[in-house]
Amino acid sequence: MEIATGLIALAAGLAIAIPALATAYAQAKIGSSGMALLTEKEEQRATVLILVAIPETMVILGFVIAVLIINQFGGV
Amino acid sequence: MITDMVQLNIVGPRDSYDKLLDVAWQLDCLHLIDIDDIDLTSISIPSHIESSFQYSLERLEEFDTFFNLYKSHLSTPVELPKQLLDEAASLQLEHLGEFISSWKKEKADLDEKIEIHRQNEGILRYFQDIVPDIADGSLLHTRGIIIRDPNPRLYDALRTELERCTEGLYQLNLYTISSDLVLGALLYPHQFTDQIRVLLEGIQISELSFPSSIAAGTITEKIQTLMREIDDLDTDKSDLFLRLQLAYQQYLQLNHYHRTIKITVEKYEGLRKFRQSRNFTFIGAYAAKEKIETIKQAFAGLGPGVFVYEEAPDRRAPTQLSNTKGVREFQIFTDLLPPLAPGSIDPTIMITIFFPLFYGFIVGDIAYGLIIAGIGYWVYHSQEDDSALHQLGWVYFLSGLSSVLFGFAFGEFLGDLAPSLGIHPLLFHRGHDLMTLLLISIGIGIVHVLLGIALGAYNSWIIGQQHGFYGHLGMLITLLSVIVLLVSVLGLISIPPIIPGLSLIPGIYFLIRGEGFIGVIEIISTIANMLSYARLMALGAASVILADLANEMYTIAGGGILGIIVAILIHVLNIIIAMFSPTIHAMRLHLVEFFSKFVEFGGATFTPFGPTALQN
Numbered sequence: 001m002e003i004a005t006g007l008i009a010l011a012a013g014l015a016i017a018i019p020a021l022a023t024a025y026a027q028a029k030i031g032s033s034g035m036a037l038l039t040e041k042e043e044q045r046a047t048v049l050i051l052v053a054i055p056e057t058m059v060i061l062g063f064v065i066a067v068l069i070i071n072q073f074g075g076v
Numbered sequence: 077m078i079t080d081m082v083q084l085n086i087v088g089p090r091d092s093y094d095k096l097l098d099v100a101w102q103l104d105c106l107h108l109i110d111i112d113d114i115d116l117t118s119i120s121i122p123s124h125i126e127s128s129f130q131y132s133l134e135r136l137e138e139f140d141t142f143f144n145l146y147k148s149h150l151s152t153p154v155e156l157p158k159q160l161l162d163e164a165a166s167l168q169l170e171h172l173g174e175f176i177s178s179w180k181k182e183k184a185d186l187d188e189k190i191e192i193h194r195q196n197e198g199i200l201r202y203f204q205d206i207v208p209d210i211a212d213g214s215l216l217h218t219r220g221i222i223i224r225d226p227n228p229r230l231y232d233a234l235r236t237e238l239e240r241c242t243e244g245l246y247q248l249n250l251y252t253i254s255s256d257l258v259l260g261a262l263l264y265p266h267q268f269t270d271q272i273r274v275l276l277e278g279i280q281i282s283e284l285s286f287p288s289s290i291a292a293g294t295i296t297e298k299i300q301t302l303m304r305e306i307d308d309l310d311t312d313k314s315d316l317f318l319r320l321q322l323a324y325q326q327y328l329q330l331n332h333y334h335r336t337i338k339i340t341v342e343k344y345e346g347l348r349k350f351r352q353s354r355n356f357t358f359i360g361a362y363a364a365k366e367k368i369e370t371i372k373q374a375f376a377g378l379g380p381g382v383f384v385y386e387e388a389p390d391r392r393a394p395t396q397l398s399n400t401k402g403v404r405e406f407q408i409f410t411d412l413l414p415p416l417a418p419g420s421i422d423p424t425i426m427i428t429i430f431f432p433l434f435y436g437f438i439v440g441d442i443a444y445g446l447i448i449a450g451i452g453y454w455v456y457h458s459q460e461d462d463s464a465l466h467q468l469g470w471v472y473f474l475s476g477l478s479s480v481l482f483g484f485a486f487g488e489f490l491g492d493l494a495p496s497l498g499i500h501p502l503l504f505h506r507g508h509d510l511m512t513l514l515l516i517s518i519g520i521g522i523v524h525v526l527l528g529i530a531l532g533a534y535n536s537w538i539i540g541q542q543h544g545f546y547g548h549l550g551m552l553i554t555l556l557s558v559i560v561l562l563v564s565v566l567g568l569i570s571i572p573p574i575i576p577g578l579s580l581i582p583g584i585y586f587l588i589r590g591e592g593f594i595g596v597i598e599i600i601s602t603i604a605n606m607l608s609y610a611r612l613m614a615l616g617a618a619s620v621i622l623a624d625l626a627n628e629m630y631t632i633a634g635g636g637i638l639g640i641i642v643a644i645l646i647h648v649l650n651i652i653i654a655m656f657s658p659t660i661h662a663m664r665l666h667l668v669e670f671f672s673k674f675v676e677f678g679g680a681t682f683t684p685f686g687p688t689a690l691q692n
Contacts, residue, residue: 046413046667050667053660054664056611057611060611071511
C-alpha cells in the first residue's frame with residue numbers, strides 16, 4: 001500500500017517534471033533567439049512574447065495530468 | 077470596429093500638383109496609393125528638398141544625440157521661436173559643429189586634470205596621517221612609493237631586499253587604496269638613498285611624484301595648494317557648462333528648423349505617389365467614408381478644374397480600427413497583431429469581453445482583485461490618453477474588478493482568509509475541487525473556440541468567401557458532433573450516440589468541401605486548442621495555492637510581526653505574478669486559440685498623409 005502511494009506520488013511528480021524540463025529547454029532556445037530577433041526588429045515583440053509562451057502548454061498539461069493521477073489514484 | 081473606407085480618385089490640371097499636394101497634406105486623412113498605369117508618369121521631388129536638406133538633417137541628428145547626453149545640466153526655454161530660420165541656419169549649423177568638437181576636448185582635459193588632482197589629494201591625505209613631511213627636499217630619508225598590481229610575493233621580495241640594503245634599518249608602512257593600488261611610506265637612514273633608488277627601479281616600484289606646482293612645501297601645504305587648484309578647475313567647468321547652455325539655445329532653434337525640414341520633406345515625399353499625363357495630375361487615395369464630404373469641399377476650393385470621384389474599395393484597402401472609449405483601450409492587444417484584412421471582423425470587442433473574464437477566473441481573489449483594480453485605476457488616470465500605460469491601466473482596472481467578482485464566486489480573500497471574514501464560496505472553492513475547475517476551464521475553451529469558428533463562418537458569409545464559409549461550418553458541425561458523441565457515450569446526456577455520429581457526416585463533408593482534406597487534420601489541432609484552456613485551471617490553482625501558502629507561512633514563522641512580514645512578502649510576490657502570468661496567458665488564448673478562427677490578416681495599416689503620420 002505504501003509503495004503504491006509512493007509510486008502515485010512519483011508518477012504525479014514525473015508528469016510535471018518531464019514537461020517542465022522540456023518547456024525550459026524550449027523556452028531557453030526560443031527566448032534567446034527571440035532576443036536576437038528583437039535587437040534587429042523590435043516591432044516583432046508580440047510575436048516573440050507569444051512564441052515564448054507557447055511551450056508552457058506542455059508543463060500546464062503536465063500539471064493537469066498530475067492532478068488527474070492524484071485525483072484518480074491517490075484518493076485525494 | 078473597422079472603419080468603412082472608400083477609394084478616391086482626384087484629378088486636377090497638370091500644373092496644379094503643388095496645390096493638390098497642399099490640400100491633401102492639410103486634410104491629413106488620405107491614405108495615398110500608387111496608381112499603376114503605364115501612361116502616367118511620376119513626379120519627382122524638387123532637388124532642393126531632396127539633397128540640400130539631407131545634410132542638415134544628418135548634422136542635426138548628431139547634435140541631438142550629443143545634447144541628450146547633457147540634458148540634466150541644461151534648461152529648456154518655455155517658448156521656442158515660431159518663425160522658420162533663414163539661410164543663416166546652415167552657417168549656425170557649422171558653428172555649432174565646431175563648438176561641440178572643441179567643447180568635448182576642453183571638457184575631457186578638465187575632467188582628466190580634476191581626476192588627477194583628486195587622486196593626488198587622496199594620496200597626500202593618506203600620508204599626512206603617518207609622515208609629517210615627505211617632500212620638502214630636506215628629509216630625504218622618507219619616500220612615498222606606489223605599488224600597482226600588488227601581490228604578497230612582491231611584498232616579501234621588497235622587504236627582503238630592504239633588509240639587505242639597509243642592514244635592517246628601515247621601516248615600511250603599506251596602505252591598500254584599492255585591489256590594484258597600494259601606497260607605501262618608506263623610512264631609512266640618509267646614507268642608503270642611492271641603494272634604495274636602485275632597488276626600487278630594479279623591482280619596478282615607482283616613487284610618489286606630484287606636479288611641479290606642488291613639488292615644494294609640506295604635505296599640508298601641498299594639500300591646500302591642490303584644493304585651491306581643484307576649486308579653480310571646478311569654476312572652469314561651470315563656465316564650460318554656461319557656454320554649453322548658450323549653444324543649447326542655438327541648438328533648440330536649429331532643432332525647430334530641423335522639424336520644419338522634416339515636415340517639408342515628408343510632405344514632398346507624397347509627390348512620389350502623384351501621377352501625371354500630358355494635361356492632368358492624378359491622385360489615388362483611400363479615406364474613411366465619413367470624411368468624403370470634407371475632402372470634396374477642400375478640393376472644390378481649388379477651382380472648377382479639380383474633380384474627386386469615388387469607387388468601392390478593393391482588397392488592397394487599408395484598415396483602421398475605430399472603437400469607443402472603454403473598448404479602444406483594448407486595442408493595445410489588437411495593435412500587436414499584423415494589419416487586419418479588409419472585411420475582417422475587428423476582434424477588439426471580443427477581447428474586451430473575454431480578457432477580463434479569463435483574467436478574473438485565473439486570479440479569482442477579492443483582495444488581489446481590489447489591489448490590481450486600484451493600481452490599474454491609478455495608472456489609467458495618471459498617464460496621458462492613448463499612451464500604452466493608460467491603456468494597460470484600463471485593462472487592469474477591468475480585470476481587477478473581474479477578479480473581485482470571481483473572488484466572491486470562489487470564496488477567496490488573500491487565499492483562505494475568506495471564511496474568517498464571513499465570505500463563503502458562491503460556486504465552489506478552487507483549491508478543494510480542482511477537477512471541477514478543470515472541467516469548467518475546458519468548457520470555457522470549447523465555448524470560446526466554437527464562438528470563434530462561428531464568427532469565422534459569419535465573416536466568410538458576409539464577404540462572400542464560399543470556401544471559408546463551408547470550412548468553418550463543417551468544423552463547427554464536426555466539433556459539436558464529437559463533443560455530443562463523447563458526452564453521450566459517457567452517459568451524461570440521454571441522446572443516443574447514433575445521432576451525433578450521423579451528424580458527423582455532413583460536418584466532414586462541408587469541411588472537406590471548404591478546406592480539402594487538410595481540414596480533417598485541423599480537427600485535431602482545434603481540439604488541442606480547446607484543451608489548451610486547461611491553463612486557466614492550472615494558473616488559477618497555482619495562484620490560490622501560493623496564497624494559501626502565504627497564510628500558512630504566517631503560522632510556520634511563529635505568528636507575530638515576523639509572520640505578518642513573511643505572509644505579506646509572499647502575497648506581494650503572488651500579486652506581482654498575477655500582474656504578468658495571467659495577462660500573458662489570457663492574451664495568448666486570444667491571439668493563438670481564438671483569433672486564428674475568424675480574424676483575417678494581410679491588409680495594410682491606414683496611414684494618413686499629413687502631419688499626424690509624422691507625429692506618430
